[in-house]
Amino acid sequence: MEDDDPIHGGSAIDQALQKKHHDMLERLSARHQTRKSDSPDSSSSSSSFESTSSFLARFADSKRFIESRIGELRLGSSSEDPSNIKSGLAEISSAIENLEKLVAANSYFLPSYEVRSSLKAVSDLKQSLDILSGELVPKKKFSFKSKSSSTKPESKLPEIHKPDFVSPLKVPVRDSPGFRNKHGETLVKSFRGSSIGEFTLSDLDSCEVKLTGTVNALFLHRLKNCKVYTGPVIGSVLIDDVEDCVLVLASHQIRIHCARKSDFYLRVRSRPIIEDSNGVRFAPYCLDYEGIEQDLKTAGLEEETKSWANVDDFLWLRAVQSPNWSVLPEEERLSPVSLSGDS
Amino acid sequence: MGLLSIIRKIKKKEKEMRILMVGLDNSGKTTIVLKMNGEDTSVISPTLGFNIKTISYQKYTLNIWDVGGQKTIRSYWRNYFEQTDGLVWVVDSSDLRRLDDCKMELDNLLKEERLAGSSLLILANKQDIQGALTPDEIGKVLNLETMDKSRHWKIVGCSAYTGEGLLEGFDWLVQDIASRIYMLD
Numbered sequence A: 001m002e003d004d005d006p007i008h009g010g011s012a013i014d015q016a017l018q019k020k021h022h023d024m025l026e027r028l029s030a031r032h033q034t035r036k037s038d039s040p041d042s043s044s045s046s047s048s049f050e051s052t053s054s055f056l057a058r059f060a061d062s063k064r065f066i067e068s069r070i071g072e073l074r075l076g077s078s079s080e081d082p083s084n085i086k087s088g089l090a091e092i093s094s095a096i097e098n099l100e101k102l103v104a105a106n107s108y109f110l111p112s113y114e115v116r117s118s119l120k121a122v123s124d125l126k127q128s129l130d131i132l133s134g135e136l137v138p139k140k141k142f143s144f145k146s147k148s149s150s151t152k153p154e155s156k157l158p159e160i161h162k163p164d165f166v167s168p169l170k171v172p173v174r175d176s177p178g179f180r181n182k183h184g185e186t187l188v189k190s191f192r193g194s195s196i197g198e199f200t201l202s203d204l205d206s207c208e209v210k211l212t213g214t215v216n217a218l219f220l221h222r223l224k225n226c227k228v229y230t231g232p233v234i235g236s237v238l239i240d241d242v243e244d245c246v247l248v249l250a251s252h253q254i255r256i257h258c259a260r261k262s263d264f265y266l267r268v269r270s271r272p273i274i275e276d277s278n279g280v281r282f283a284p285y286c287l288d289y290e291g292i293e294q295d296l297k298t299a300g301l302e303e304e305t306k307s308w309a310n311v312d313d314f315l316w317l318r319a320v321q322s323p324n325w326s327v328l329p330e331e332e333r334l335s336p337v338s339l340s341g342d343s
Numbered sequence B: 001m002g003l004l005s006i007i008r009k010i011k012k013k014e015k016e017m018r019i020l021m022v023g024l025d026n027s028g029k030t031t032i033v034l035k036m037n038g039e040d041t042s043v044i045s046p047t048l049g050f051n052i053k054t055i056s057y058q059k060y061t062l063n064i065w066d067v068g069g070q071k072t073i074r075s076y077w078r079n080y081f082e083q084t085d086g087l088v089w090v091v092d093s094s095d096l097r098r099l100d101d102c103k104m105e106l107d108n109l110l111k112e113e114r115l116a117g118s119s120l121l122i123l124a125n126k127q128d129i130q131g132a133l134t135p136d137e138i139g140k141v142l143n144l145e146t147m148d149k150s151r152h153w154k155i156v157g158c159s160a161y162t163g164e165g166l167l168e169g170f171d172w173l174v175q176d177i178a179s180r181i182y183m184l185d
């Protein structure tokens, strides 16, 4: 585009450049306006789209526009007077915010890969804007206090350390009901008729666990070489740190963290997710015990929606299948497990 | 005056409030937002990224940003700090094991300069679960009493399942923001 030297002095050149720059911004913004009014569904910045492709087209368009605005502002900056720079920055910032709203408003129907890459793109734009405003706005006493604090692009969380940073918990927190610290045992529990709300399995090694009836929330923590069979969980199952396990679970939500070499047989309404896991395999729920039909109904899980196979790997950013999980081949699956007589 | 004051002026006109919902994964943020909006909460997946809901509340428009709390996503939280009027920190009151994680993340968040001016509502969610900690107990664990004196905050027990406590919490939040932003012309 312009071959101006961004670092230069001379007020006459400044004047001319400033004019030129200003005109260009006008043009760009006019172009952006027409483009916006051309497309029928863009009247509101947070409009929803019918299809992924129309979303992507609109997204790419706005992204290009914002990038070119950032480029223009950087190029012309040395000649701009501070108030122009500020309004330029403000304009870009609100354009980015609109773009972000666009993604957010569409994130319910977009494929997860698209959500993720759009999220990344928006975050990159914000970072460029932060860097730009750090370059352009002199660190004067009064202006842009909060902006200049965010110009370090790579710092994750603020590195201020207060003395009370890791103050120990003041309240002795009671333990929830559960099975803990067992080795080589068979652990059986029925929730039927009990008022237990949440239940925990933690630090179990080589155990077989059979839970029947419904419970509101289930936490699994540090299990090794265990087999776990559970009746339906009304809320969610949170799993952290399991290895060489077979887990047969039914729940509205199932969240898996740090699992290695384990098989999950799931009935689940939402998408199961994995984070920091590998060698995990999935298959449909295969549990039976007396009264399970009623329990599944109580939990709203009587229907097999096949969600067990829609696994999302939060650490896998590409469109191709994550290498961290797979569908368990049918011939290797457990035959239906019956707990009758145990509970 | 800088960028923020310009944006603030625009907001003032529209009576808009920007609310940021954060908290550990599984705490119930998305369920709360959908419940507030009268939507079905029976099939909700963990939030991969973020959602935004625009809700009319009293005479205000709330733009509620619901950002995922999974570990992988927490580093994105800081992208949403700018211009936040109200911060809602959601706690799973039945998740006793991760309370120190919860405290640590909240402490980090409150050190963030860009959030210094925002009102803080802490929702001790899942009160419907037998065995959940009470809001008082959560308040003690999170050490709320030692919070910076300049911060406006409140803790409220709630259940996204029954809806109990949600209005009480949001009423306080909206009033507190309104008294800071809109009444002080």
Ligand SMILES: Nc1nc2c(ncn2[C@@H]2O[C@H](COP(=O)(O)OP(=O)(O)OP(=O)(O)O)[C@@H](O)[C@H]2O)c(=O)[nH]1
Residues within 6 Å of the ligand: A216, A234, A235, A236, A252, A253, B023, B024, B025, B026, B027, B028, B029, B030, B031, B032, B044, B045, B046, B047, B048, B067, B068, B069, B070, B090, B125, B126, B127, B128, B129, B158, B159, B160, B161, B162
């Ligand atoms: N019993 C009970 N369960 C709840 C309540 N609120 C949410 N849940 C359940 O908790 C689980 C997590 O809820 P979400 O709303 O997805 O949690 P989130 O905070 O949005 O999680 P991320 O998106 O990963 O950050 C779901 O299975 C909900 O059904 C509540 O008040 N009571």
Ligand SMILES: [Mg+2]
Residues within 6 Å of the ligand: B029, B030, B031, B045, B046, B047, B066, B067, B068, B069
């Ligand atoms: Mg969520």
